[in-house]
Amino acid sequence: MIWVIGNKGMLGSEVCRQLEEKKYNWVGTDREVDITSMDALEGFAESVETNAYFPSKISHKDRKITWIINCSAYTNVEKAEEETELAAKLNEDGPRNIARVARKIGAKLIHISTDYVFGGNGSQPYNEDDAKNPLGVYGKTKLAGEVAIQKEMNTYYIVRTAWLYGFDGKNFVYTMTKVMNSHDQIKVVDDQKGTPTCAPDLADSLLKFIEKNEGAKSLIGKHSAPAYGIYHFTNGGETNWHDFACEIYRLGKKYGRITGECVVNACSTEEYGAKVERPAYSVLSKDKIIKELKIKIPEWQVSLEKFIKNERFNPL
Ligand SMILES: NC(=O)c1ccc[n+]([C@@H]2O[C@H](COP(=O)([O-])OP(=O)(O)OC[C@H]3O[C@@H](n4cnc5c(N)ncnc54)[C@H](OP(=O)(O)O)[C@@H]3O)[C@@H](O)[C@H]2O)c1
Numbered sequence: 001m002i003w004v005i006g007n008k009g010m011l012g013s014e015v016c017r018q019l020e021e022k023k024y025n026w027v028g029t030d031r032e033v034d035i036t037s038m039d040a041l042e043g044f045a046e047s048v049e050t051n052a053y054f055p056s057k058i059s060h061k062d063r064k065i066t067w068i069i070n071c072s073a074y075t076n077v078e079k080a081e082e083e084t085e086l087a088a089k090l091n092e093d094g095p096r097n098i099a100r101v102a103r104k105i106g107a108k109l110i111h112i113s114t115d116y117v118f119g120g121n122g123s124q125p126y127n128e129d130d131a132k133n134p135l136g137v138y139g140k141t142k143l144a145g146e147v148a149i150q151k152e153m154n155t156y157y158i159v160r161t162a163w164l165y166g167f168d169g170k171n172f173v174y175t176m177t178k179v180m181n182s183h184d185q186i187k188v189v190d191d192q193k194g195t196p197t198c199a200p201d202l203a204d205s206l207l208k209f210i211e212k213n214e215g216a217k218s219l220i221g222k223h224s225a226p227a228y229g230i231y232h233f234t235n236g237g238e239t240n241w242h243d244f245a246c247e248i249y250r251l252g253k254k255y256g257r258i259t260g261e262c263v264v265n266a267c268s269t270e271e272y273g274a275k276v277e278r279p280a281y282s283v284l285s286k287d288k289i290i291k292e293l294k295i296k297i298p299e300w301q302v303s304l305e306k307f308i309k310n311e312r313f314n315p316l
Contacts, residue, residue: 001026001027001048001064002019002025002066002069003026004019004027004069005033005069007029009169011164011203013167018200035093036093036094038101041098042101045065048063049105067108067210068098068101068107068110069206071112073142077116080136081275081276090141091141092145095145095149098149100152110209111146111158113142113143114160114162115279117139118279119131119279120279120280121279126232127288146230157226157229159231160231161197161232163196163244164199164202165198167312172244172245175315177315184261184262185265188245189240189266189267190268191240192241192279192282194240194282195237196300197233198298200307201303202233212292232289233286233297242267249262251308
């Protein structure tokens with residue numbers, strides 16, 4: 001049984017969709033099982049593993065939680081600067097609690113983290129163990145969450161991602177589509193470099209960790225499971241927010257998502273006047289995940305086009 005925590009969020013809902021499609025045995029929870037409460041997490045795990053949660057047609061063996069995928073988090077980068085305590089509760093205490101429960105019930109953990117653990121003054125894609133230097137509360141609390149998990153257990157995969165967009169949730173692609181439909185001029189910063197990540201691609205790679213582990217069990221000696229630890233996943237290539245916005249505009253026009261004319265102007269971060277300092281360069285190296293999972297990662301433009309033309313695209 002796979003337990004997806006944060007199943008109503010942008011990434012969590014995509015993970016659940018793919019689990020359903022691949023006919024996995026899974027269960028999802030969101031705020032109703034509060035990650036800041038050990039009692040709530042333990043109580044839920046127990047209700048799944050005993051007969052309480054599922055009808056008795058699910059066998060005892062299938063009710064055993066073997067994996068937890070944690071997609072819950074405090075994700076509002078700007079608000080985190082004011083709601084410091086809440087951000088720490090969700091991004092540090094929550095993952096620690098989840099790791100404790102995972103260890104107790106013998107489940108492996110997949111947890112999601114962020115490029116914002118880095119300071120952003122590099123010029124080469126960040127490797128997993130490069131020096132961290134988070135600039136704001138969000139990045140600091142996410143880094144603390146990584147550390148908390150590492151202290152609690154060994155059987156974890158922490159996957160850092162960046163610039164995430166998906167079908168079910170607020171994100172840059174949807175926001176741009178909306179403002180490009182309602183404004184004839186917009187300004188987007190061009191001095192922060194990174195790589196967008198399409199949630200279906202990330203979700204697919206998360207499930208590969210499970211597939212490779214389960215496959216390794218049945219093919220002992222021939223294949224090995226990916227090493228536990230920290231990984232990076234984004235789409236391929238790199239860009240800046242302005243060029244990303246220009247591509248959204250081009251593809252939005254091509255697929256009829258953007259109907260009016262809009263000029264996408266570039267500006268500096270300083271000129272834009274954002275409240276929170278963000279990394280100027282946060283491109284992540286995917287060498288490790290490509291090697292360990294033996295995957296090919298689509299370039300960001302390819303995934304963006306698939307996303308915009310998909311019938312699930314719905315920025316309302
Ligand atoms: N979005 C990005 O650009 C981005 C970039 C890099 C990394 N990440 C990481 O990727 C992961 C997924 O992000 P996302 O954008 O999919 O997040 P999201 O849409 O904000 O989903 C998080 C989910 O967690 C739920 N939640 C909040 N408090 C909770 C609690 N106490 N107990 C249980 N669930 C709770 C949220 O509910 P409410 O909606 O009701 O609060 C929401 O459904 C996160 O770890 C995030 O840090 C995201």
